[in-house]
Amino acid sequence: SQRTLVLLKPDAVRRGLIGEIIGRIESKAGWTIRALELRDLDRVTLEQHYAEHEGRPFYDPLMEFMASGPSVVLVVEGERVIEGVRALAGPTDPIAAAPGSIRGDFGTIVRENLIHASDSEESAERELKIFFPDFT
């Protein structure tokens, strides 16, 4: 099975949606939470995580937002969990996200879209190393 890196972003934590979002992930058959922590994400971690977006117009406000309060950092393991959490989250723009998805149910602002989930096996491997370097 697969492992994926999930972040409940600062807006989700501020709005009291940790339980709601983790509940949806936990409810999926056979998926297991392997690590879980409330964490202030430092600049170095965020620069590594969002390296692909450096130079984009939304990069600086995104970094500021991601440092604006603690996130919940999770490792989730299970069958097709990489594709699966992305499907639960919905598309990046919450207004384009269908009701029933996390972003579609709770989001309105593209930057403040509640959740991050690795988008491929390669991304998951890279991101798990950034956030949990000692995790095996």
Ligand code: GTP
């Ligand atoms: P992540 O799981 O956070 O990586 O989201 P994603 O994979 O759905 O989107 P992507 O990696 O393309 O962008 C990363 C994050 O940057 C998004 O989740 C948004 O918070 C923000 N972002 C992406 N595109 C835009 C944009 O066009 N405008 C703004 N304001 N923010 C954006």
Ligand code: MG
């Ligand atoms: Mg992404």
